[in-house]
Amino acid sequence: MKTILKPLTLLVALFIVSCGGDKKTDKFGNPVSDEKENVEAVKPEVSEFPLAEKGKEIFEGKGTCATCHKLDIKLVGPSIQDIAEIYKEKNANMITFLKGEGKPIVDPTQYEVMKANFALTKTFSDEELESLEQYIYSQEK
Ligand code: HEC
Structure with a gap:
């Protein structure tokens, strides 16, 4: 044993x-x-939306966008998800729109309400506008 x-x-x-x-x-x-x-x-190398975090800050901060745009419900303006979906689908340019040089494609009947914001968004740098765009795209469903 x-x-x-x-x-x-x-x-x-x-x-x-x-x-x-x-x-x-x-x-x-x-x-x-x-x-x-x-x-x-x-970790995955680079995020698809490297400026999204900055965009969120502007969206909720000095851009005041969050007062009218919520993530998944229509408030005064269309939801962030709806905007992302339609812009992606139509391959539209959100930066041009925010500079006041484009046409509304999401809810043209309410364009006047959004248009009032161009006074503010026109003062934003290209990078700030791109950040806003990336943030919105990053929230697509
Ligand atoms: C006073 C309310 C209000 C605020 C503040 C506001 N929006 Fe809007 N937004 C709207 C309304 C209403 C629409 C729908 C009309 C339209 O489609 O143009 C809209 C539409 C949009 C669209 C879709 C445009 C299209 O092609 O139809 C984008 C993109 C957008 N807003 C981004 C922003 C961003 C970014 C900010 C902040 C800088 C912002 N909005 C602030 C009310 C607002």
């Missing part, structure tokens, strides 16, 4: 040693590190 047990215990002990320690592995047995650089490396 003893002669069988001894190598077995050794084997078990070896097993514990080799699997012990802090090293984590994923489900495929590859070592996983807790280090930050490594976590960053697995």
Whole structure:
């Protein structure tokens, strides 16, 4: 009995040693590190809408867009999701529209209400307008 047990215990002990320690592995047995650089490396490279976060700030902040536009319900203006969908579908240029140089394609009957905002949006830089556009597109359903 003893002669069988001894190598077995050794084997078990070896097993514990080799699997012990802090090293984590994923489900495929590859070592996983807790280090930050490594976590960053697995993330998708560049977001499709790098300016969306900035756009959200403008939309809810100095742009005051959020007073009339909500995410998924029509308030004074069409929902952000509806605008994104229609602009994408028609491959329309939101920046041109916000500069007051385009035509309304979402709800032309209410254009006058939106038009009043061009006084403000015309003061925005191209990057700010692009941020607004990216934010709206990033919210598409
Ligand atoms: C006072 C309310 C109000 C505010 C504030 C407002 N909008 Fe609008 N918006 C509307 C209304 C009403 C419409 C529907 C008329 C239209 O389609 O032009 C509209 C339409 C739009 C459209 C679709 C235009 C199209 O082609 O028909 C976009 C894009 C848009 N708004 C973006 C914005 C952005 C960006 C801001 C902030 C800078 C903003 N809106 C602020 C009321 C508002």
